[in-house]
Amino acid sequence: MKQRLAICWLRRDLRLHDHAALYHALRKHSAVLPVFIFDRNILDALQKPFDLRVQFIHEQLRQLKGQLRALGSDLCVLYDYAGQAWQHILNTYEVEAVYANHDYEPYARKRDNEVAELLKTHHIPFYTFKDxxxxxxxxxxxxxxxxxxxxxxxxxxxxxxxxxxxxxxYPTEKYFSSFLKPGEELPMPSLEAMGFRAKSFVFPPCEIRxxxxxxxxxxxxxxxxxxxxxxxxxxxxxxxxxxxxxxxxxxxxxxxxxxxxxxxxxxxxxxxxHPRVVTHAFKEAYDHIPWQQNEELFRRWCEGTTGYPLVDAGMRQLNASGYMHNRLRMLTASFLCKHLLIDWRLGEAYFASKLLDYELSSNNGGWQWAAGTGCDAAPYFRIFNPWTQQKKFDPDNRFVSRWVPEWQTKDYPKPVVEHASARERAIDFYKRHIRQT
Structure with a gap:
């Protein structure tokens, strides 16, 4: 006979404390099983074998699993396409209800609607919450x-x-006795089983200082x-x-x-x-700008060899650590769009592939801000001067010297563009190609 239980579906809420969906599930049911799905629709598109985000999630799930095992419960972790994973859950358990927290990204909304329809065919309620x-x-x-x-x-x-x-x-701790007691430990896929490998890497601690x-x-x-x-x-x-x-x-x-x-x-x-902003400018007048197609300049930007030390330091920090300081996110994005006139979508996709804290909404919003195409954007004629930025925000050149140690030697490349002329060119370029409404 199938075990009767409620499911709390974890996604981007990998904790047990102050958790909206978990709180409501534990309060209303006597046997709640937390579930996480490594969704192949997402993982299959990632570069293998190394992805620090997948590694981070896997580490957090191992910690959660340990916390739940200490409470006599466990965590169910699956690796599959979301729909197939849910079919497996429904075949395995008698599910009373499913609880999850809202996700606002277009793919997540589509996935949740499809899962809701599947659950509906089994007469299983699907409750979602803001968290x-x-x-x-x-x-x-x-x-x-x-x-x-x-x-x-x-x-x-x-x-x-x-x-x-x-x-x-949400005082979830008051209801921890409502977690399912499964007896035997539930299996968890290894990183290797999903096609990934772990790097030696220390993630920033979850500490509010x-x-x-x-x-x-x-x-x-x-x-x-x-x-x-x-x-x-x-x-x-x-x-x-x-x-x-x-x-x-x-x-x-x-x-x-x-x-x-x-x-x-x-x-x-x-x-x-405005889900269209994922692929289009928020300001429609900017949607038809003929961005430059220059693979060599884009490559130089990606690898941090533009000849502008603070820009290059930011890109090298990103490539090495999966993190970039926010001031440098603005500078490097502005440089790509305005100094090099390269499509903001290419830069946004590059950041998306590298950033450990990648968030579609913030990444998209930040890039459109820098490119001048977004809501509440930096106007097209506001163009960061990389030299001024270095003097103001890295006055002792400590950051630049850490990431671009050769910056004052003959081995460092000449700037790919000259700032003053690139600025004039960008202002003229935008002025000519923004569609007047």
């Missing part, structure tokens, strides 16, 4: 009900609506400072930290840091209301 943001979808909109497209008024409304209700944690956040407004633009930012991006991306806990502390400690959390939600809201 990875404070405000979602249309919770922060203009007075006429339409979504914002400019950050400042959105942030003002976001803060005005915020109260303790939205920041309250008060000293860093309180001083964030002073240190956030200095890439040479290893503790100038919280390095919690990957933990927000995969939900190993609670956004409610982080927002509570940001509200108490640093308004600038809180603003960064609001930017994240702003871009998620934009993606929800």
């Amino acid at each position: 990875q943001v404070i405000f979602e979808k249309s919770e922060v909109v203009k007075s006429d009900g339409t979504p914002y497209s400019v950050f400042t008024p959105y942030a003002r409304k976001w803060k005005a609506q915020l109260n303790d209700f939205y920041l309250r944690s 008060e000293d860093i956040i309180r001083n964030y407004h002073n240190t956030r633009d200095l890439p040479a400072l290893d503790e100038g930012t919280s390095r919690l991006g990957v933990h927000l991306r995969f939900g190993t930290v609670s956004i409610r806990e982080l927002a509570r502390k940001a509200q108490a400690w640093n308004a600038t840091y809180l603003n960064e959390l609001i930017w994240r939600e702003f871009f998620m809201m934009i993606l929800w209301h």
Whole structure:
């Protein structure tokens, strides 16, 4: 006879504490089994055998599995296409209900709709909850009900609506006795079984540092400072930290840091209301720009050999570590689009393939901001000067010297373009090709 239980489907919420879907599942059912699916629709598109994000998820799942085993329960981890994985679950267990947290990306919405239809044919309810943001979808909109497209008024409304209700944690621990007690340990696929291998790599700890956040407004633009930012991006991306806990502390400690959390939600809201931005400019007037097709310049940008030390340092940091300081994300993106006139979508895809904390909404929003094509974008005539940026944000050249040690030698390449002429060319290029409305 099949075991009767409820499922909590984990996706980008890899923790047991302060977890909306898990809280509701544990409260309403006496046998709850957490499930994670390594979705082949996603994994098959990744470069193998190394992907630090898959490795990070696998490590977090091993930790979760250990926590659940200590509670007498376990974690079910599957490797398959989502629909087939769910068919396997339904063949194995008598499922009373499925609980999950909202995901806002186009593929995730399509996948969830398909799973919901499958569950419906088996008369199994599928309950979903807000968890990875404070405000979602249309919770922060203009007075006429339409979504914002400019950050400042959105942030003002976001803060005005915020109260303790939205920041309250879900006390999942009160209901841990409701986890399923499966007896035998459930198997978990190894990285190798999924076609991946582990690199020797130390991921940033999931630690909310008060000293860093309180001083964030002073240190956030200095890439040479290893503790100038919280390095919690990957933990927000995969939900190993609670956004409610982080927002509570940001509200108490640093308004600038809180603003960064609001930017994240702003871009998620934009993606929800305007899914076309994944492949198109938010500003339609920019959709027909004839970007330059220069594979050599794109390669030089990717590998960090443009002849601009701070740009190259940022790209080399990304390639080596899966991380890039936010100031350098803006600089390198602006350089690709405006100095080299190369399509922002190519740069966005490159970042997507490398960033450990890759988030579709934020990556897309940041790139469109830099290219001038997005909502609330840097105007096309605002073009970062890489030399000025280096002087201002790496005044002692500590960061540049760490990642581009040859930058003051004859071995370092000459700049691929000259800044002043590239700036003039970019302004003229945009002016000629933006479609006037």
